[in-house]
Amino acid sequence: MQSKDSNLNDTVVVGSHTVSRKKTFDWRNYIVYFAFIGVIIYFSVTLHDQGFVSTDNLLNIIRQTAMISLMGLAMTFVISTGEIDLSVGSIAALSSLTAALALQAGYGMIGGVAVGLGTGLLVGLVNGLLLTKLGIPSFLVTLATLGTVGGLAMWITDTAPVPIVDATFNFVFGSGDIGPIPILLIWTIVATIIAHLLLRKTSFGRQTLATGGNESAARFSGVNTQRIKLLVFLGSGFMAGFAGLLYAGRMHAGRFTFGQGDELSVIAAVILGGTSLFGGVGTVIGTVIGSLMIGTINNGLIIMGLDVSQQMMIKGLIIILAVAFGRKAIKR
Amino acid sequence: MEKPMLSMKNISKAFNGITVLDSVDFSVEKGEVHALMGGNGAGKSTLMKILTGVYSADQGEIYIDDQLVEIKNTDDARKNYISMIFQEFSLIPTLTVAQNIFLTREDKTSFGLLNDKECVEKTRKLLQELEVDIDPDELVGNLGVGYWQMTEIAKALSQETKILVMDEPTASLTKKETKILFSFINQLKSKGYAIIYISHRMDEILEVCDRVTILRDGKHVATEDCKQIDLDMVIQYIVGSSMNKAFEWKEREYATDVAPVLEVKNLSLGSKVQDVNFNLYPGEIVGIAGLMGSGRTETVSAIFGTGPKDSGDISVNGQPVTIKNATDAIKAGLALIPEDRRVQGLVLEHSVKDNIILPILSKMQKGLFIDNKKADKVANDFVKKLNIKTDDIYKTTNLLSGGNQQKIVLAKWLANDPAVLMLDEPTIGVDIGAKTEIVDVVRELADSGKAILVISSELPELLALSDRILVMHEGRIIKEMQRREVNTEEELQHAIQGF
Numbered sequence: 001m002q003s004k005d006s007n008l009n010d011t012v013v014v015g016s017h018t019v020s021r022k023k024t025f026d027w028r029n030y031i032v033y034f035a036f037i038g039v040i041i042y043f044s045v046t047l048h049d050q051g052f053v054s055t056d057n058l059l060n061i062i063r064q065t066a067m068i069s070l071m072g073l074a075m076t077f078v079i080s081t082g083e084i085d086l087s088v089g090s091i092a093a094l095s096s097l098t099a100a101l102a103l104q105a106g107y108g109m110i111g112g113v114a115v116g117l118g119t120g121l122l123v124g125l126v127n128g129l130l131l132t133k134l135g136i137p138s139f140l141v142t143l144a145t146l147g148t149v150g151g152l153a154m155w156i157t158d159t160a161p162v163p164i165v166d167a168t169f170n171f172v173f174g175s176g177d178i179g180p181i182p183i184l185l186i187w188t189i190v191a192t193i194i195a196h197l198l199l200r201k202t203s204f205g206r207q208t209l210a211t212g213g214n215e216s217a218a219r220f221s222g223v224n225t226q227r228i229k230l231l232v233f234l235g236s237g238f239m240a241g242f243a244g245l246l247y248a249g250r251m252h253a254g255r256f257t258f259g260q261g262d263e264l265s266v267i268a269a270v271i272l273g274g275t276s277l278f279g280g281v282g283t284v285i286g287t288v289i290g291s292l293m294i295g296t297i298n299n300g301l302i303i304m305g306l307d308v309s310q311q312m313m314i315k316g317l318i319i320i321l322a323v324a325f326g327r328k329a330i331k332r
Numbered sequence: 333m334e335k336p337m338l339s340m341k342n343i344s345k346a347f348n349g350i351t352v353l354d355s356v357d358f359s360v361e362k363g364e365v366h367a368l369m370g371g372n373g374a375g376k377s378t379l380m381k382i383l384t385g386v387y388s389a390d391q392g393e394i395y396i397d398d399q400l401v402e403i404k405n406t407d408d409a410r411k412n413y414i415s416m417i418f419q420e421f422s423l424i425p426t427l428t429v430a431q432n433i434f435l436t437r438e439d440k441t442s443f444g445l446l447n448d449k450e451c452v453e454k455t456r457k458l459l460q461e462l463e464v465d466i467d468p469d470e471l472v473g474n475l476g477v478g479y480w481q482m483t484e485i486a487k488a489l490s491q492e493t494k495i496l497v498m499d500e501p502t503a504s505l506t507k508k509e510t511k512i513l514f515s516f517i518n519q520l521k522s523k524g525y526a527i528i529y530i531s532h533r534m535d536e537i538l539e540v541c542d543r544v545t546i547l548r549d550g551k552h553v554a555t556e557d558c559k560q561i562d563l564d565m566v567i568q569y570i571v572g573s574s575m576n577k578a579f580e581w582k583e584r585e586y587a588t589d590v591a592p593v594l595e596v597k598n599l600s601l602g603s604k605v606q607d608v609n610f611n612l613y614p615g616e617i618v619g620i621a622g623l624m625g626s627g628r629t630e631t632v633s634a635i636f637g638t639g640p641k642d643s644g645d646i647s648v649n650g651q652p653v654t655i656k657n658a659t660d661a662i663k664a665g666l667a668l669i670p671e672d673r674r675v676q677g678l679v680l681e682h683s684v685k686d687n688i689i690l691p692i693l694s695k696m697q698k699g700l701f702i703d704n705k706k707a708d709k710v711a712n713d714f715v716k717k718l719n720i721k722t723d724d725i726y727k728t729t730n731l732l733s734g735g736n737q738q739k740i741v742l743a744k745w746l747a748n749d750p751a752v753l754m755l756d757e758p759t760i761g762v763d764i765g766a767k768t769e770i771v772d773v774v775r776e777l778a779d780s781g782k783a784i785l786v787i788s789s790e791l792p793e794l795l796a797l798s799d800r801i802l803v804m805h806e807g808r809i810i811k812e813m814q815r816r817e818v819n820t821e822e823e824l825q826h827a828i829q830g831f
Contacts, residue, residue, distance in 0.1 A: 197445065200446075201445040201446045202444075202445060202446060203436070203438055203446065205446075206427075206431060206435065206438065206446060207435070207436065209424075209426060209427060210424045210427060210435055212426070213424035213425060213426035213427055214423070214424045214425060214426075217422045217423055217424050218424060218435070220406075220422035221422050221424075221432075221435045221436055221487075222407075222410075222435075222436040222437075223435065223436055276426075279426075280424065280425070280426030280427075281426050
């Protein structure tokens, strides 16, 4: 374990020519994996008779968590820059509706998808521009768009759901299974691989982490930090729009309640996964595990007979625990 | 003589009508380490900021290899092979050494993905070449200060560079790290880099530099060969003949046969503060002189509990006190006005009054609420007493000048009536008029019986204020001087250099 204090002391006494190479195993980096395994074992034992470990139930968990995972992937980038996006749930709702409306109006599947994703990109663009051009903190910007876009989603059809009858759309975006594998699992895996490569293996990812690690240093090093921030918000909007499509495809409709309150789960998944709320440290795989863990807990609690209100309380507690235990003090 | 690699000609710059640089000439040759010296406000950093494109000059030309170049921003500087070693500014603690060095210039694989292996290998080679033992895969946040700096230099050298600017590079280094840095600089020199070395430490400059240029009050004073000068000449150049009359010392009367109000015994913090002992008497002003990194700030923050300490006993009015944080210190009757008042001293968006009463809110209460009449009176009293120039006490503090902001910080602490007042660089960034006023206020406070400890890098100011001066060097108090025994600024300069 390495705390800030021990680092400080090291710098005081370092007088030798060799740097102490302390590659200690920091369990905090892996806490989510242990916790996830622990949760699965716990429910497997206590809920064995209620069918927690059945293939059906496990696949169900994956279906339920796919949207959170996908939004979490993009949120990992946002939080890695030291920003936050609270508007993802509202964007998903609006996108599910705009896509459904476009399908209903006969624009076809490609039209529907384009409109849904475009909706997400547009809101992401607005978020990003308000942050980078006007300098409004992302917390405020996205709190505002959370409300505005959420309201828009209710108003656009006067709270009425819009049914989707396009079977291909419903199959590809949520409802389908390829053999035994739910299509939502495929989307999750594909997006995770792309996001992981993007964060770890591209200049964009590196610059995202640099921006969150020390923004002025990044700027001095030639990173266009404003552009990076704009891009991560575009990405977050896009993925929220995509999650909206998946909700729509899974439920065969667009509806303003889809994604409602998802921002809490998404942020919890990212933080739980080990991405630092202070920026500079991010992990895509951790986010997916975090999301699966929250999904598993939700699922387990439902099987145990707890209701939504209790689930929400537990989700809140998990966030606090995750931040408290995963907190890594980083020397500036 | 070789043709200069860099030459800056006739450079002038003014901020808000105040001339900071006045037709300064400066040139550096290939393979030369050229020191740039001068007191605070002499214009060294402004000149370098012009060179590195942070500011642009009002007048003058810059030539590199005899070519006239235009440096409008930091990108232009980089294109002209100029690199500046920032202290801790351009590294990202959450990335590794290799990732930092090649940030935005990473190698790519044929798929367009980052080739970290290649970067790590290149970094390893670069560090080997520079004979620095750093693991390219180590997180920069885990490195010690000295290695942080070498990483910084390695980063500058990883891109094509001809001119390297180092600003007080040894300020936070230990002796051993300094040695390593110097052999490193000599190596760079032999490779043909031109190095501009800004420092206040003459022993270092004499050791590592070839020539030295001295600026004073924005003017070029002299450029000399380091082999042909000595300390006295340099001090003479830096100090000049005209002492500022505003900073005249007045001998003050105070009792020394009474018990000290503050006693500090065996205060230590690693190598930064070593076995520091001193007493402070009521009504006395003690100055702490020393170079950057000599442990002055660490000493006062250790006393005040805002910084760490390994050991040391502190007594106030004869009573031993345990100080773990600022609250303990304030309770014990201490006050510290930190160096960076904008960050640590004031809530800039709040009014003059709100800032002044912040530390004494509990005394301003009437029942549950703040007694505004009383608070207004307290605030108005201080505005009058310290001659703070503001329209009224409701004006927000960020609208006031630097000097007046500093006075509000003073007022804020005085409101609590401390027995000991510690000031860290009290006049940094304030204009000369406000400076003399602050000097006067500090004197008045001492006359009213408060014990005062002042850290200042501006020697005229320190000499004007102090009754007694402690000189710190490498974490120790190496000399204690009664003010009346010090005749000239040169004497104090000598002491500070640790000779």
